[in-house]
Amino acid sequence: MIEVKELHVTFGKGTPLENHALRGINLQIPEGQFVTVIGSNGAGKSTFLNSLAGEVMADTGSIAIDDQDVTRWPTNKRSGLVARVFQDPLAGTCESLSIEENMALALKRGQRRGLSRSMKKEYKELFQERLSRLGLGLEKRLGDRMGLLSGGQRQAVSLLMATLQPMKILLLDEHTAALDPKTAAFVLELTRDIIAEQQLTALMVTHSMRQALDVGDRTLMLHEGNIAFDVQGDEREGLDVPDLLALFSRNKGEELSDDSLLLG
Amino acid sequence: MSAIAFFGAIESGLLFGLVAFGVFIAFRVLDFPDLTVDGSFPLGAAVAATLIVSGWNPWVATAMAMVAGCMAGALTAWLNVRLQIMNLLASILTMIALYSINLRIMGKPNVALLGDETVLTPWEELDIAFYLISPILLTLVVLVVYFLLVRFMTSETGLAMRATGVNAKMARANGVHTGRLTIMGVALANGLVGLAGALFAQTQGTADVTMGVGTIVVGLAAVIGGEAIMSTRTIARWLFACLIGAILYRLAIAVALNTDALGLQAQDLNLITAVLVTLAIVMPRMKQLKRSGGAA
Numbered sequence: 065m066i067e068v069k070e071l072h073v074t075f076g077k078g079t080p081l082e083n084h085a086l087r088g089i090n091l092q093i094p095e096g097q098f099v100t101v102i103g104s105n106g107a108g109k110s111t112f113l114n115s116l117a118g119e120v121m122a123d124t125g126s127i128a129i130d131d132q133d134v135t136r137w138p139t140n141k142r143s144g145l146v147a148r149v150f151q152d153p154l155a156g157t158c159e160s161l162s163i164e165e166n167m168a169l170a171l172k173r174g175q176r177r178g179l180s181r182s183m184k185k186e187y188k189e190l191f192q193e194r195l196s197r198l199g200l201g202l203e204k205r206l207g208d209r210m211g212l213l214s215g216g217q218r219q220a221v222s223l224l225m226a227t228l229q230p231m232k233i234l235l236l237d238e239h240t241a242a243l244d245p246k247t248a249a250f251v252l253e254l255t256r257d258i259i260a261e262q263q264l265t266a267l268m269v270t271h272s273m274r275q276a277l278d279v280g281d282r283t284l285m286l287h288e289g290n291i292a293f294d295v296q297g298d299e300r301e302g303l304d305v306p307d308l309l310a311l312f313s314r315n316k317g318e319e320l321s322d323d324s325l326l327l328g
Numbered sequence: 329m330s331a332i333a334f335f336g337a338i339e340s341g342l343l344f345g346l347v348a349f350g351v352f353i354a355f356r357v358l359d360f361p362d363l364t365v366d367g368s369f370p371l372g373a374a375v376a377a378t379l380i381v382s383g384w385n386p387w388v389a390t391a392m393a394m395v396a397g398c399m400a401g402a403l404t405a406w407l408n409v410r411l412q413i414m415n416l417l418a419s420i421l422t423m424i425a426l427y428s429i430n431l432r433i434m435g436k437p438n439v440a441l442l443g444d445e446t447v448l449t450p451w452e453e454l455d456i457a458f459y460l461i462s463p464i465l466l467t468l469v470v471l472v473v474y475f476l477l478v479r480f481m482t483s484e485t486g487l488a489m490r491a492t493g494v495n496a497k498m499a500r501a502n503g504v505h506t507g508r509l510t511i512m513g514v515a516l517a518n519g520l521v522g523l524a525g526a527l528f529a530q531t532q533g534t535a536d537v538t539m540g541v542g543t544i545v546v547g548l549a550a551v552i553g554g555e556a557i558m559s560t561r562t563i564a565r566w567l568f569a570c571l572i573g574a575i576l577y578r579l580a581i582a583v584a585l586n587t588d589a590l591g592l593q594a595q596d597l598n599l600i601t602a603v604l605v606t607l608a609i610v611m612p613r614m615k616q617l618k619r620s621g622g623a624a
């Protein structure tokens with residue numbers, strides 16, 4: 065269970081560029097729920113994910129994971145609870161390290177690191193087994209540098225890396241946005257499968273309203289640092305993109321074009 | 329070139345191999361441009377020489393020199409990580425401070441090790457040509473350091489350190505304490521340079537407060553030169569390339585100085601170094617240019 069209360073984040077506090085990016089977010093995500101997040105460019109989606117991960121610190125408010133207050137914990141301390149895949153395929157992996165080294169690093173997420181060897185035979189076998197499900201032949205290229213892989217291959221491997229160890233929440237920040245449509249569909253399918261198989265609690269940002277409704281159990285929209293709407297269950301069943309736009313204007317009293325969302 | 333000049337070049341190549349390991353850790357593993365090296369090299373020499381002169385066991389003195397180097401590196405990284413001072417500037421601050429500290433440690437600009445017991449002394453009783461003693465001992469030290477470093481860099485913590493330099497945000501997301509590992513890595517780098525300084529003082533029989541000048545450039549020349557001519561595919565090969573780079577660099581310098589036709593003298597060393605480093609930086613790019621059909 066993830067519990068966010070009155071979360072505020074301000075960038076550049078006290079400077080002329082002060083930016084109140086998150087303005088009192090309240091959200092509870094029960095275990096095993098798959099939440100999709102939409103919102104126009106600059107709405108605060110990435111900032112929200114970064115604050116859950118610990119990359120961005122909250123000004124006020126609190127974040128609790130399974131009743132443990134983690135508000136002041138830095139990223140590395142939260143890593144046993146939070147796993148993530150970034151939007152930029154370059155951001156989630158180390159390009160000058162090999163595929164197996166990247167995976168070995170992710171295998172120790174949230175665990176103590178000592179002086180024992182980072183690579184073991186049983187690790188390699190595990191990596192090969194996980195990679196083979198991608199059907200990309202990467203299981204035969206464990207020693208290749210990550211930088212040799214395409215963006216789609218890197219995102220797929222990032223997803224496998226993020227799910228090597230258990231977590232309380234998986235954060236996906238537009239992780240298919242930088243890919244061509246066919247590769248994006250492949251990575252999305254993989255995401256759905258893994259989340260379903262491992263019954264993960266997940267928060268996925270997407271720029272497609274259609275996708276937000278098709279995937280997951282619950283959809284919320286961020287707007288100017290706040291939750292504009294939050295739908296799940298029966299209410300979400302059968303909703304279409306125009307319904308989302310209507311929902312937004314009813315809650316916010318503003319008009320929003322489909323375009324401004326798609327740009328985000 | 330005489331045998332003495334040749335083995336002299338090997339000896340100093342091995343010593344600078346240790347410096348190259350340190351420079352490699354800071355510049356390549358952590359992506360931390362660290363000039364502390366110019367201060368931690370004479371620091372190692374100063375600590376070792378001062379302790380040896382006051383009767384300490386030379387190996388213990390050498391170990392203390394390494395510890396002092398580690399502390400200098402840790403200070404630089406701490407200034408960067410905790411006080412958020414830009415890495416290059418932080419290292420310059422430590423380097424400048426070390427000049428005063430080194431003078432304080434020695435109490436004078438130089439300390440001579442005349443007749444004092446050094447790590448070389450037990451070897452001098454063996455039936456080995458005098459110009460071979462240092463190269464043999466240094467080869468042993470460098471090999472031990474090399475294997476320990478390779479083992480460390482392939483350990484869980486070593487891998488985390490490498491990830492810190494390549495992609496700190498990703499490393500943090502995987503639970504790596506990037507600040508702590510940066511401090512640890514820069515400390516290790518300068519510990520190795522301190523070790524090199526301590527051994528340099530003992531093979532030369534003197535420690536001098538000015539002897540650090542240009543250490544960083546020689547270390548970089550070794551790393552870049554090694555990378556230009558050898559494979560860097562695995563961390564073991566990459567470190568080995570740094571060592572070979574250091575040895576070849578000192579040999580090249582010796583050849584240049586010994587070729588009378590060139591008319592070069594010791595004071596031309598800095599110029600030669602600058603030319604060699606420039607060549608080493610340009611060479612790999614020339615390879616790329618050739619590969620891409622000469623198109624810039």
Ligand SMILES: Nc1ncnc2c1ncn2[C@@H]1O[C@H](COP(=O)(O)OP(=O)(O)O)[C@@H](O)[C@H]1O
Nearest residue numbers: 075083085103104105106107108109110111112
């Ligand atoms: N590191 C940062 N420093 C300053 N401002 C930032 C930073 N990250 C995001 N912002 C600002 O915060 C707001 C929300 O950004 P972001 O969370 O990236 O939006 P989204 O992901 O929804 O497009 C934007 O106005 C953005 O410019």
Ligand SMILES: [Mg+2]
Nearest residue numbers: 109110111237
């Ligand atoms: Mg974003």
